[in-house]
Amino acid sequence: MLKASVMGGLAGLIAEFWYFRDYWRPPSSVGLATVSPEDFLFGFFITGLAVSVYDVVFRRTFSNGEQRRKKHFAFLFLTGIGALFLFNNWLGFNSIFVSSIAFIIFSVIMASIRKDLWIPLLVSGILTLLIIIPVYAIIFNLISPTYWDSYGLLSGTPYGATVLGNVPLTELLWYFSWGCMAGIAYDFASGKKKATGFRSGK
Template identity: 50%
Template sequence: MDYKYGYLSLGVFLFLIWILFYVLRKDLRRKLIKVSLYGGLIGVISEYWYFQDYWHPYSILGRKVISPEDFIFGSTIAGISVAVYDIFFQKKDEDFVINNKKTFGIMFLISIASLFLFNIFLGFNSIFVSSIIFISLALFMLTKRPDLIKEAFLSGSIVLIMMFVVYHILFNMIFLDFWDKCWLLANTKYGITVYGNIPLTEMIWYFTWGSFSGVAYNFASGKKKIPL
């Protein structure tokens, strides 16, 4: 199948998972929608860095342009990651401590500054910079909230496994040449693939993102997980 539809298909695949989560847990719907809206916005903004040195995916609007796929991907992966622990382990949120919204806001600003510094000015690839930022922020939150350690590790692991399966279906069975055409790291020392056509950098990104986003909501809102 034409690789030009690979990015759109990834978004559709994730949207189906998002819908499943939405249907399964009525109590998570408000959080899913709220986090997904923020995630969609971040998905659009983040392409400023990823277009520089990581990939040039085709979209329904063309190539190397902000597109609906960016919002769809950002919103769905954010919603899935923040809810995956609740879904798989039948947990819900409960007020626990005073929220850390101001601290989280500062963390966000530091992340943006770090991307500019290490990617734009110092030239480190955006996929590595963003992955290091995610895991660094996760570790920082865990020093403040060690009760979230299990949640961070399992969220990251489940997101990784889930996306590995999705990528296997899409890029080992349908869009076989997608990464060869759209991935700027292809045929470089960082263009390592695993199990066929699955970029190692993608899997690293998903684990670090899942570990970060899996605890970010509870850290910022001051909540903890309890059984349903």
């Protein structure tokens, strides 16, 4: 989980190259819409959450037996970067939709290769979403009700819809899609398989 979280932190830094262009321009400890330590910490923790939530809730362990596919996953990662350049930079589609759709497609590809990952894929996405919804409801409705209007570049557009008060629908789409992909990425790349038994409480 630690390795995956570090990779997620680095991905969080890279992703802002696109998100700052057309999705949001939030304040940070080093300035407005500037890559910051918070981006790494966000990527680190949300990846750790998505990778572990299924195993924690259902107390699953890992076992060997599946083929390692690190090169396959690296190819998917690079394809995702390429998709952002193509569909966002060149064709002009918003980065939040390009990345979210890419996460879903990559999740489906991985689960199609590893049929045992379909349930962890869906459950990880749903659990990640269920954890984020109350957190975001508090942030966007109580702590900072004007945050999305102030810093979200889609606010006031047809794509800036909110639910549960001021929670951006695009945020929930992103968290679900990321939860689906990150929730099975480690198993897919490492060849680990979730055991059917429960872990010992020791």
